[in-house]
Structures are given as structure tokens and as C-alpha cells.
Amino acid sequence: MERVVVQIDADATLPFWRGAQVFRFASVAYAIGAQVVSVNAEVPVGSGVPAYSHPLISWLLIALLVIWSGVSGLVYAFELLPRPPMVITELVITVLLIASTMWVVRPEYYHHHQSLPSTFWVTNAVVSVALLWGPIAGGVTGVGLSLLSLGVEEQFHNVVTDATTPILLTVGVTLGIGARIVTRAQQELSAAVRMQAATKERERLAREVHDGALQVLALMRRRGADLDGDAAELGRLAGEQEQALRTLISRQAAMPGIDETTELRSRLQAVLPADVAFSGPADAIHLPDAMVTELVAVVVTILDNVARHAGDGARAFVLLEDLGDEVVLTVRDDGVGIPDGRLGEAEAEGRMGVSKSIRGRMADIGGEALLDTGPDIGTEWELHVPRGDGQDGARD
Amino acid sequence: MGPVTDDATTIMVVDDHPMWRDGVSRDLESAGFQVVATADSVAAAATRAQATQPQVVLMDMQLPDGNGADATARVLEVAPQANVLVLSASSERDDVLQAVKAGACGYLVKSASATELLDAVNATAQGQAVFTPGLAGLVLGEYRRMASEPTPVGAEPTPSLTPRELEVLRLVAKGLSAKQIGRRLDVSHRTVENHVQATLRKLQLSNRIELTRYAIEHELD
Numbered sequence: 001m002e003r004v005v006v007q008i009d010a011d012a013t014l015p016f017w018r019g020a021q022v023f024r025f026a027s028v029a030y031a032i033g034a035q036v037v038s039v040n041a042e043v044p045v046g047s048g049v050p051a052y053s054h055p056l057i058s059w060l061l062i063a064l065l066v067i068w069s070g071v072s073g074l075v076y077a078f079e080l081l082p083r084p085p086m087v088i089t090e091l092v093i094t095v096l097l098i099a100s101t102m103w104v105v106r107p108e109y110y111h112h113h114q115s116l117p118s119t120f121w122v123t124n125a126v127v128s129v130a131l132l133w134g135p136i137a138g139g140v141t142g143v144g145l146s147l148l149s150l151g152v153e154e155q156f157h158n159v160v161t162d163a164t165t166p167i168l169l170t171v172g173v174t175l176g177i178g179a180r181i182v183t184r185a186q187q188e189l190s191a192a193v194r195m196q197a198a199t200k201e202r203e204r205l206a207r208e209v210h211d212g213a214l215q216v217l218a219l220m221r222r223r224g225a226d227l228d229g230d231a232a233e234l235g236r237l238a239g240e241q242e243q244a245l246r247t248l249i250s251r252q253a254a255m256p257g258i259d260e261t262t263e264l265r266s267r268l269q270a271v272l273p274a275d276v277a278f279s280g281p282a283d284a285i286h287l288p289d290a291m292v293t294e295l296v297a298v299v300v301t302i303l304d305n306v307a308r309h310a311g312d313g314a315r316a317f318v319l320l321e322d323l324g325d326e327v328v329l330t331v332r333d334d335g336v337g338i339p340d341g342r343l344g345e346a347e348a349e350g351r352m353g354v355s356k357s358i359r360g361r362m363a364d365i366g367g368e369a370l371l372d373t374g375p376d377i378g379t380e381w382e383l384h385v386p387r388g389d390g391q392d393g394a395r396d
Numbered sequence: 397m398g399p400v401t402d403d404a405t406t407i408m409v410v411d412d413h414p415m416w417r418d419g420v421s422r423d424l425e426s427a428g429f430q431v432v433a434t435a436d437s438v439a440a441a442a443t444r445a446q447a448t449q450p451q452v453v454l455m456d457m458q459l460p461d462g463n464g465a466d467a468t469a470r471v472l473e474v475a476p477q478a479n480v481l482v483l484s485a486s487s488e489r490d491d492v493l494q495a496v497k498a499g500a501c502g503y504l505v506k507s508a509s510a511t512e513l514l515d516a517v518n519a520t521a522q523g524q525a526v527f528t529p530g531l532a533g534l535v536l537g538e539y540r541r542m543a544s545e546p547t548p549v550g551a552e553p554t555p556s557l558t559p560r561e562l563e564v565l566r567l568v569a570k571g572l573s574a575k576q577i578g579r580r581l582d583v584s585h586r587t588v589e590n591h592v593q594a595t596l597r598k599l600q601l602s603n604r605i606e607l608t609r610y611a612i613e614h615e616l617d
Contacts, residue, residue: 214485215413218506223419225509239507246485279529279569281537282490317529317571322537324544332570377580380570 011079012186013131013179020127021073027121028069035062043106051106058104061097065121068093076128087128094125094145101152122149126168130176138172209245217242243273261286264327265320267296272318276303280320285327291385294365295329298358302331302381310335310379322387329383336378404430405521408445410467411456411483412436416506420454420513427514438462438470446474452521455500457484457491465494472499481520483513493534497603501596502526503534524589525596532569535595536562542602555598564591 039058041051052058072090075081122145130138146165150156159165217238224235264285272278287295299318306316314335321328355371358381362369367385407429411417414436421431429452433444438461445453453471457464468480480500484492492503502525504516516526539562542554557565560581567577574585574592581588 212413215416215506218485219416219419221507222510222513226511242507277529277571279531279533281541282493282534283537283541315571319529319533319566319569319571321533321566322540324540330570334571 012182014079016131016175016179016182017076020124020131021077023127024069024073024124027124028066031065031121032062035059038105049106052104053106054104061100061104064093065097069121069124072128083128083132087125087132090125090128091141094122095148098122098145098149098152107154123168123171126172127175130172130174131179133176134180135173135176138176139169140172142168142170142172214242214245217245262289262292264292264295267292268299268318268320268329271296271300273303276316276318278318278320280318281322283322285320285322287327287385287387291365294361295383295385298361298369298383299329299331301358306331306333306335306379314378325387327385327387329385330380331383332378332380334378404428405452405517406430406432406448406450407452407454407517408433408435408441408448408450408471408478409454410435410441410459410464410471411454412459413456416456423510423513424517429517436460438467441467442470442474445471445478449475450478452517453478453480454517455480455482455495457482457495463491463494464500465491465498468495468500469498479520479523481516481526492531493538496531496535496596497538497599499600503528503531505530525593527568527592527596529569529571532565532592535599536565536569538599539565539595555602557595561591561595564588565595568592 035058039052039055042049043051068090072086075086076083126138126142126145129141143165146168147156147159149164150159150162155162221235221239221242224232224238227235264287265280266284268280269278303316303318306314310316310333314333316331316333319328319330319332321330359369362383362385365385367383370382370384371380372382373379407424409417409421409424409431411420411434417434417436421434424431432448432450435441435444436459438459441453441455441459453468453475455464455468455471459467464482464484468482471478471480479502480495481502481504482492482495482500483504483506485506496503501523502516502520504513504526505528508516519526539555539557543556545554547554563581564577567580568574572580574588577588578585
């Protein structure tokens with residue numbers, strides 16, 4: 001058994017999440033470095049006044065930052081927990097850490113420096129939101145955290161010259177767009193893979209039916225044809241089922257047209273009774289939908305007529321020809337033929353004569369119907385339809 | 397239905413469906429033919445055709461290791477005097493055309509009656525083309541397709557039908573028998589059959605030329 005393993009519906013953004021955790025690791029290292037440098041600083045330099053009002057608490061906060069980064073990094077990279085609550089928690093922690101600057105650091109220092117968890121580390125929250133909720137949420141988070149950070153530092157007047165806002169906005173929007181694109185691509189790929197699998201399965205079923213049931217039905221029909229009575233009837237029924245199954249399979253295999261055309265041959269073969277001999281070219285013949293529908297209807301009308309009037313044992317033949325600039329359908333029977341004058345009589349009586357109906361319907365689709373009949377040659381209708389500008393012909 | 401004699405026509409039945417294969421073989425044997433081999437794949441058909449050199453090969457179109465066209469070509473390679481009669485379901489039209497171009501000389505639908513099958517096998521054994529309306533329609537379509545395609549510069553001209561051959565082929569495709577066609581065109585039914593054979597031979601010849609040219613161009617000798 002052939003087995004194809006395709007990861008459909010897998011999380012397409014997972015590679016992004018993993019990449020983001022590498023960045024998180026680097027940003028944690030930077031945050032620790034910044035803490036080590038700043039915690040013993042003095043404002044102004046050489047004044048002996050420490051920059052931090054609560055250095056111990058600031059260390060605890062940095063420890064929280066490190067632990068949280070480790071936990072969230074693992075959770076995101078290995079999908080250990082659902083992401084939405086993690087991302088919300090991350091946002092809350094980030095906001096609190098930015099705000100904590102005002103508590104642990106003296107205003108003289110933080111007014112001119114970065115907030116405690118630096119811009120660099122704050123970016124992680126923006127990345128997570130963008131990957132999870134897309135470009136708009138990502139952009140809004142980026143701008144929001146940037147403004148909060150500037151507000152804490154009382155640097156609002158620098159919002160235009162400070163790089164924080166544009167950087168965080170860009171990160172949020174671009175990563176959000178990237179995540180959306182790969183997610184959509186993944187969905188489309190999954191849909192395509194599913195459709196392909198369904199088509200494969202249909203083809204396999206068609207082969208199975210062809211190799212099994214159809215062969216048996218064909219055999220029953222063949223053997224039944226040589227017998228009498230009930231056996232012959234069974235054979236005939238088997239033949240009808242064989243034809244119905246074949247039709248079903250061929251219809252199923254036909255792909256819907258991408259334009260407004262339909263394949264004439266398969267449509268025609270689908271409606272032909274089992275005892276009508278069909279011949280035609282190997283290549284498909286595409287005509288406008290309306291034209292195919294009308295042509296098939298006309299052929300069915302003629303065949304009904306054959307069944308009614310051609311006499312017992314009359315056989316019917318359908319020939320389909322593609323002449324390039326026109327398509328010709330010939331419906332012939334080897335029955336008794338229509339005696340001279342009969343068609344005219346029918347028309348004279350004002351009835352909806354066969355001839356009138358068939359000719360009129362062919363004229364409607366821009367074609368014509370030619371009749372050849374006689375007592376010893378049966379009846380032969382030749383239906384001609386123009387090719388190419390057929391739709392224009394159907395309209396005039 | 398005569399008994400099997402020494403000069404009975406030898407037949408190989410190629411079909412992967414055992415029930416069909418046995419049923420047809422039984423019918424053929426009770427009608428006096430000698431089924432010398434059966435095969436259920438392209439590979440088996442080639443091996444057994446070489447070993448038994450049957451006069452007639454009944455060929456299914458769908459085989460587990462290839463299609464009937466491949467099988468026809470392989471069989472005729474090792475048993476050139478064999479006459480291949482394709483038995484097919486109507487849905488495999490393109491394959492049937494390929495098999496005919498590969499050298500099969502007849503085509504019958506699987507739903508044909510036992511009598512039709514025996515008649516077809518008899519005709520095939522005598523080297524006559526078994527031209528159902530369906531096959532005539534395919535051949536007609538193929539000539540028209542070839543005519544509509546431009547011939548590459550310097551290539552052999554594609555074969556075409558004479559007006560009379562076209563007329564005959566159309567009538568066959570419309571279901572007329574050779575006798576009926578002869579009456580209509582005021583010629584003997586033999587003449588009609590010769591026209592039909594000619595259309596098939598030209599098609600097979602052009603296919604061989606095409607294959608040879610392909611082989612030379614791609615140095616596949």
C-alpha cells in the first residue's frame with residue numbers, strides 16, 4: 001500500500017516562534033549587561049548619589065525577567081502550553097517591568113536613560129503578539145509599549161526623534177504580515193493536498209469498479225445475450241447497470257471546466273442508451289455550455305423518435321466529428337425510414353413536427369440540421385454547429 | 397461450433413480479470429478455437445506470445461503493469477505474425493487509438509455479444525480489420541487531428557485519406573456494413589474492405605515512421 005505522509009494543518013508559524021526565542025536569549029543577555037552597568041552608577045557621575053533607589057529589588061526584577069524569558073522561550077519553541085494566555089502574561093509582565101523603573105530607579109537617572117527592561121527586551125512581547133494575532137495587533141503593541149516606555153522616561157517630547165517607536169512598530173507589522181502569509185499559504189497547501197488525495201481516491205475507486213464490477217456485468221450481459229427468457233432479461237439488466245456505472249465513473253473523472261465550455265463527447269456518452277453505438281475522435285471537444293446542452297437534447301429527441309418509429313430491431317448510431325471550423329453530429333438508424341411526405345404532413349397538420357423542432361433548435365444555436373431518409377436507408381440526421389464564434393452565433 | 401482440430405486458430409487471451417479471461421477462453425474453445433495461452437500482464441503477454449506464437453491475441457486495455465497499447469507493441473515485437481484484437485470498455489478511447497497505431501488490427505467493446513466476438517476473432521484470424529463504428533470514428537478523428545497539425549519542415553508528410561477513403565470511413569463510423577456501403581457507393585464490399593484496410597495501414601505505417609524518426613533523433617537505436 002502506498003502511503004503518503006503530508007503534514008497538513010501543522011503550525012506554519014512554528015519556525016518563526018523558534019527564531020524569536022533565539023532573539024529572546026540575546027535580549028536577556030543584553031538586559032543583564034545593562035543592569036550590571038547601571039546598578040552601581042551615580043547621578044550625576046562622581047556625585048556619590050546612586051542611580052538606583054532599590055538596587056536589591058531591581059536585581060529581583062531582573063531575576064523575574066530571566067526566569068520568565070526561560071519559561072516562555074521553552075513554551076513557545078516547543079508548544080508546551082496554549083499560546084494566547086502565555087502572550088497575555090508576557091504583555092502584563094513587560095508592562096509591569098517597564099513601570100517598575102519608576103520605583104527602583106531615581107528619576108534623575110531614568111529620565112535620561114532606558115527603562116529597566118530595555119527597549120531591546122521589550123521587543124519580545126511585540127514579536128509574540130504579532131506572530132499570534134497578526135500585523136495590526138503587533139503594530140499596536142509596538143507603539144503602545146514604546147509610548148509607555150517614553151512616558152516612564154518622561155521623554156515624550158522626543159517621540160519623533162527617538163527610534164523606539166518606529167522600530168517596534170515595524171517589528172510588529174512585518175512579523176505579523178509574515179506570520180499571516182505563511183499561515184495562509186499553509187492553509188492553501190493543506191486544501192490542495194486534501195483535494196489531491198480525494199481525487200486520487202476517486203480514481204482508485206474508478207479503477208476498482210472498472211476491474212471488478214464492470215467486468216462481471218459486461219460478462220453477464222454478453223452471456224445473457226445468447227440465452228433466452230429470464231437469463232436474457234438478467235443479462236440485459238446487467239448491461240444497463242454496466243452502462244450506468246461507466247457513465248458514473250466517466251462523469252466523476254471529468255474535471256469541471258474553468259471557462260464557460262463543456263466537453264461534448266462525455267456529456268453525450270453519459271446520456272446515450274446502452275444499445276446506441278457511439279463513435280467519435282479520441283480528443284475532447286469543447287463547446288459553449290448552452291450549445292452542448294441543446295445539442296445533447298436534440299440527439300435525445302432524435303433517439304426517442306428512433307425508438308418510437310424506426311421499428312423493431314432498428315439500431316441507432318451516433319457519430320461525432322470535429323472538422324475544425326464546425327462540429328458534426330450524425331444520428332442514424334437502420335430502421336424503416338420516414339416515408340416521403342410524412343414530415344411535411346405532420347407540419348401541415350400544425351403539429352409540432354419532429355423536423356420543425358429539431359431544425360428550429362439547431363438554428364437557435366447557430367447551426368443547422370440536415371435530414372436524409374428513405375424506406376431502405378433508415379433515417380439520418382446530420383447536425384452541424386459552427387466552432388469558435390459559436391456563442392455569437394447562439395445570440396443572433 | 398466445431399471441435400478443436402490441428403489447424404484450429406491459436407489464440408492468446410490477455411486480461412487481468414480471471415473471471416473474464418476464463419469466460420472468454422471457454423467461449424472460444426467451445427467454438428473450435430485453440431486458446432494456447434492466457435496472460436494477466438504486459439510482461440506475461442510478451443513472454444507467452446514469444447513462446448506460443450498465437451495467430452490471434454485478444455487484448456484488454458487495462459493491465460496492472462501497463463496499458464494495452466504497450467502490450468500490443470511488445471507482443472508484435474516477439475510475435476510479428478500475430479493479429480491483435482483489442483477488447484475495451486468505451487471509456488478508454490485514447491488507449492484504443494494508441495493500440496491500433498501500435499499495430500492492433502481490430503477493436504471490439506467488451507459488451508459485444510459472444511457471436512460478435514467470435515465473428516471478430518474469425519475475421520482477425522484472417523488478417524481482416526475488425527472495424528466497428530467506434531474504431532472508424534477514432535481513426536477518422538486521428539486523420540483529422542494529424543491534418544490540422546502543421547508538419548515540421550523536412551519531416552515526412554503526414555498520411556491523409558483519399559476522398560473515397562474518407563467517404564468509406566465516415567459510413568463505417570455511422571454504422572453501415574461493408575455490404576451496405578458497397579450498395580450505396582456502387583462498388584463491391586471487397587473494395588470497401590480494401591479501402592478500410594488501407595486507412596489503418598497508413599496510420600500504422602506513419603506511426604512506425606514517427607517512432608523511427610524519434611529513435612534516430614534521440615539516438616535510441
